[in-house]
Amino acid sequence: MTIIFFIKSKTVNIDKYNIKDIPGSSGRLDVISRCILAALIENDSFERNIQIWVFLDRYGSFIFNPNFLNDADFPKNELGFTDYFVKFLQEYHTKSDKFFNPLSSIKDSKMNIFEAIRHFKKLNYSLYILCEQGRDFFNILHKIREKENIVFIIGTQEDEFINSKELLALNISNISLGNQSYLASSVIRLLKLHLFEF
Numbered sequence: 001m002t003i004i005f006f007i008k009s010k011t012v013n014i015d016k017y018n019i020k021d022i023p024g025s026s027g028r029l030d031v032i033s034r035c036i037l038a039a040l041i042e043n044d045s046f047e048r049n050i051q052i053w054v055f056l057d058r059y060g061s062f063i064f065n066p067n068f069l070n071d072a073d074f075p076k077n078e079l080g081f082t083d084y085f086v087k088f089l090q091e092y093h094t095k096s097d098k099f100f101n102p103l104s105s106i107k108d109s110k111m112n113i114f115e116a117i118r119h120f121k122k123l124n125y126s127l128y129i130l131c132e133q134g135r136d137f138f139n140i141l142h143k144i145r146e147k148e149n150i151v152f153i154i155g156t157q158e159d160e161f162i163n164s165k166e167l168l169a170l171n172i173s174n175i176s177l178g179n180q181s182y183l184a185s186s187v188i189r190l191l192k193l194h195l196f197e198f
Contacts, residue, residue, distance in 0.1 A: 001145070001195070003050045004120070005039050005188055006153045007032065008113050008161055010057040014086050022082055032056075033082040034185035035154065036064055042192070046071050050192070053109070053116060059089050061109040061116065073102035117153070117170055125149045127172045130187055131162050134174030141194060152191060154184050 013027035022030045032054055039052040046066035054062045075081040088103045111119060126147040155162040177190055
């Protein structure tokens with residue numbers, strides 16, 4: 001099974017980034033960092049069959065694929081990861097000379113999130129949107145486990161994206177982990193836990 005997570009943010013802005021106040025100075029890049037680490041890391045090592053695509057309105061679309069990252073150098077704590085990711089974004093847009101950055105092998109994509117969704121639909125991936133009003137994930141867990149290739153679209157605090165007309169028009173199945181609200185990174189961990197608990 002190959003799993004890809006999509007997460008989008010319109011708020012991330014590193015113009016006034018300060019490592020002493022990551023949530024307040026980065027437009028909540030900390031949320032994105034936690035999601036990336038939740039997706040890629042398990043027991044301090046990479047999950048090899050999982051990717052996460054991050055769509056940042058101000059900066060572009062980035063693909064975190066463990067097959068192109070160095071497990072030994074990859075920063076596995078939120079503070080270290082976020083600081084390197086900010087430096088990566090700064091270098092990416094200024095085209096400055098790169099100093100050593102363990103995230104320098106991150107791939108970018110010219111597709112926005114809607115184009116990427118259409119792309120993976122054409123590749124016959126099974127796509128699911130995580131939202132509180134969706135179908136009960138646990139009732140269809142056995143069916144999801146039978147899928148070979150899956151994309152999970154994870155909402156953040158920006159509910160307008162998950163409820164946008166453009167996303168609704170793509171007719172993607174909505175699923176829910178229950179009535180309790182979870183952080184986006186917790187949703188990712190829960191999905192991994194239940195999909196791989198054989």
